[in-house]
Amino acid sequence: MGLGRYVATRVLLVLPTLFGVTLITFALTYLLPGNPALVKAGPLATPEHIREMERQMGLDRPVPVQYWRYLSGVLRGDFGESATTGRPVLQDFLQRVPATLELTLASMLIAIAVGIPLGVVAAVRRDGPVDHASRLLGVGGVAMPTFWTGLLAVYLFFYHLGVAPPPLGRLSPGVMAPTALTGLYAVDALLTGNARALGSALHQLMLPSLTLGFSVMAPVTRMVRATMLEILESDYIKAAWAAGLPRRTIVYGDALRNCLIPVITLVGVVFGFLMAGNVVVEIVFAWPGIGNYAVTSLLTKDAAPIQGFVLFVAVVYVLINLTVDLVYGVVDPRIRLR
Amino acid sequence: MSTLVSASAERVATRRAAVAWRRVRRNTLSLLALGAILTIIGLALAAPLVAPYDPDAPQAEETLQAPGWRHWLGTDIYGRDQLSRIVWAARVDLLVALAATAMALTTGCVLGALAGYRGGLVDQVVMRLVDTIMAFPAFILAMGITAAAGNATANVVVAIAITHVPIYTRLIRSEMLRVREMEYAEAARTVGNRQRRIIFFHLLPNCFPPVIVQATLAMGFAILTVAALSFIGLGIQPPQSEWGAMAAEGASYIVSGEWWIFLFPGLAIMVTVLAFNLVGDSLRDLLDPRMRGVA
Numbered sequence: 001m002g003l004g005r006y007v008a009t010r011v012l013l014v015l016p017t018l019f020g021v022t023l024i025t026f027a028l029t030y031l032l033p034g035n036p037a038l039v040k041a042g043p044l045a046t047p048e049h050i051r052e053m054e055r056q057m058g059l060d061r062p063v064p065v066q067y068w069r070y071l072s073g074v075l076r077g078d079f080g081e082s083a084t085t086g087r088p089v090l091q092d093f094l095q096r097v098p099a100t101l102e103l104t105l106a107s108m109l110i111a112i113a114v115g116i117p118l119g120v121v122a123a124v125r126r127d128g129p130v131d132h133a134s135r136l137l138g139v140g141g142v143a144m145p146t147f148w149t150g151l152l153a154v155y156l157f158f159y160h161l162g163v164a165p166p167p168l169g170r171l172s173p174g175v176m177a178p179t180a181l182t183g184l185y186a187v188d189a190l191l192t193g194n195a196r197a198l199g200s201a202l203h204q205l206m207l208p209s210l211t212l213g214f215s216v217m218a219p220v221t222r223m224v225r226a227t228m229l230e231i232l233e234s235d236y237i238k239a240a241w242a243a244g245l246p247r248r249t250i251v252y253g254d255a256l257r258n259c260l261i262p263v264i265t266l267v268g269v270v271f272g273f274l275m276a277g278n279v280v281v282e283i284v285f286a287w288p289g290i291g292n293y294a295v296t297s298l299l300t301k302d303a304a305p306i307q308g309f310v311l312f313v314a315v316v317y318v319l320i321n322l323t324v325d326l327v328y329g330v331v332d333p334r335i336r337l338r
Numbered sequence: 339m340s341t342l343v344s345a346s347a348e349r350v351a352t353r354r355a356a357v358a359w360r361r362v363r364r365n366t367l368s369l370l371a372l373g374a375i376l377t378i379i380g381l382a383l384a385a386p387l388v389a390p391y392d393p394d395a396p397q398a399e400e401t402l403q404a405p406g407w408r409h410w411l412g413t414d415i416y417g418r419d420q421l422s423r424i425v426w427a428a429r430v431d432l433l434v435a436l437a438a439t440a441m442a443l444t445t446g447c448v449l450g451a452l453a454g455y456r457g458g459l460v461d462q463v464v465m466r467l468v469d470t471i472m473a474f475p476a477f478i479l480a481m482g483i484t485a486a487a488g489n490a491t492a493n494v495v496v497a498i499a500i501t502h503v504p505i506y507t508r509l510i511r512s513e514m515l516r517v518r519e520m521e522y523a524e525a526a527r528t529v530g531n532r533q534r535r536i537i538f539f540h541l542l543p544n545c546f547p548p549v550i551v552q553a554t555l556a557m558g559f560a561i562l563t564v565a566a567l568s569f570i571g572l573g574i575q576p577p578q579s580e581w582g583a584m585a586a587e588g589a590s591y592i593v594s595g596e597w598w599i600f601l602f603p604g605l606a607i608m609v610t611v612l613a614f615n616l617v618g619d620s621l622r623d624l625l626d627p628r629m630r631g632v633a
Binding site for chain 1: 473569
């Protein structure tokens with residue numbers, strides 16, 4: 001299959017998945033026990049008023065018609081309105097996405113920067129101390145609930161050692177947000193040369209991103225180790241040994257380079273874990289991102305933001321997996337044959 | 339030359355010894371893990387007998403006690419005994435995880451078996467459904483479902499079960515594709531068994547080994563999910579004690595130094611999940627020798 005056709009097929013295959021995703025999120029909205037018209041009409045509404053509200057909101061129409069209205073709304077970027085903030089959900093989202101993005105990127109960076117070298121060394125020096133440490137991380141790390149890791153981190157580094165700031169958001173009190181360019185405070189502060197904001201942003205980011213990064217480090221390490229082991233056993237590496245190439249060239253040249261290709265697929269997996277971890281980490285550290293927004297809406301039984309959040313995350317997840325597939329197809333032409 | 343041979347033989351021998359030693363040690367570890375699971379299940383079952391206090395009874399004069407002789411794991415803001423609450427909570431967490439796993443397993447087996455054996459349209463419909471569920475990160479979907487269906491323990495079970503169905507469906511389907519071509523399947527068809535009987539009595543049992551491994555590991559995931567859902571205020575509702583919800587209550591007391599409220603429930607989660615994962619890993623070694631030493 002040529003590259004063009006591969007890309008086209010993969011992109012087309014995503015459409016039915018996205019359609020299915022909207023069906024499920026619609027079903028969730030529709031299943032919701034609370035009558036949205038009742039919520040919107042307020043506690044003092046008369047039955048006529050509620051019926052009028054239902055008619056206005058289209059809740060008296062057949063389900064397929066309602067789905068169509070929902071889908072066309074979503075396609076226009078209309079995710080409904082938050083009953084708590086009184087603003088369109090999309091607007092609330094866009095305001096909070098940078099916080100989530102900053103946390104996610106920082107965590108991913110940490111997980112990859114530690115996880116990949118750890119996995120490689122564990123494979124190369126099999127049964128050595130690093131390998132044992134990686135296994136301990138693999139078994140113990142995944143058994144720790146992410147919210148608990150976060151609480152432990154707060155207790156140790158904030159309460160006991162005092163090296164971390166209180167777990168209250170993205171900047172210390174009194175520090176002004178840097179001029180918005182990307183919305184990522186650390187990046188913006190760096191670009192505008194705002195040292196005070198940069199220090200505060202990084203300091204606040206430290207514990208949440210370490211917590212979240214730690215939660216996905218184990219799968220990264222495990223997968224890199226398994227891939228690397230497989231490669232080290234392969235024929236071409238044995239041939240390289242037989243040819244008498246130096247160890248360094250074989251391990252860190254040939255093997256590592258080939259190991260990094262399957263690792264691309266990790267990004268998709270890691271992102272899935274990160275999205276789940278984000279929600280609880282944002283709660284523990286009062287991080288004002290979309291996960292926090294969704295949970296706050298949960299507690300006030302505000303339906304639109306939650307369903308918008310689920311849909312948003314699923315769409316991003318599907319698109320990231322698509323991108324991973326496409327990149328993989330470009331880097332490794334064999335994939336296109338499958 | 340002979341020294342070279344003996345040196346490499348020696349290396350092979352030490353390598354073998356290392357592998358054997360690792361297996362022994364892993365077995366000890368797995369047995370310990372199995373013992374831990376049995377102990378936790380036993381404690382959960384015997385909660386009314388072993389819990390020293392009433393888990394829900396507030397005691398105004400005993401609030402926020404640090405761990406000590408009277409309260410081994412301390413008390414919370416209402417003076418409730420943490421140890422008793424943790425033991426009672428084990429019932430909820432284990433039961434929800436077990437029910438969700440059983441439900442997902444059954445559904446996944448039926449769907450996967452039909453899809454794999456019948457192929458064609460059935461296969462297409464089932465696999466598209468599974469793909470759609472997998473398009474969501476599992477925890478986010480479970481969150482959406484519980485939020486939509488309402489905060490009841492049964493809804494948490496269903497939500498977690500739905501997110502776990504795809505794994506079993508895919509596993510069973512691929513096993514089914516393999517075993518349906520085997521001679522004993524052909525024999526079962528030849529002697530005129532009905533299709534349902536062939537699928538569920540002759541073939542499905544032979545697809546089980548990888549599924550058992552998966553189910554053990556899924557127990558750990560399920561416990562983490564229940565706890566995380568309760569932590570954010572979904573799912574199990576107070577005053578019912580639940581590990582994640584208890585940790586959430588403890589979160590407010592970290593800044594004032596009352597560490598025992600958040601610490602012990604999380605420790606309970608970690609030990610339980612760890613035990614299930616270790617047992618799952620060693621089951622995989624037993625049932626699927628190809629994976630031995632890789633993971």
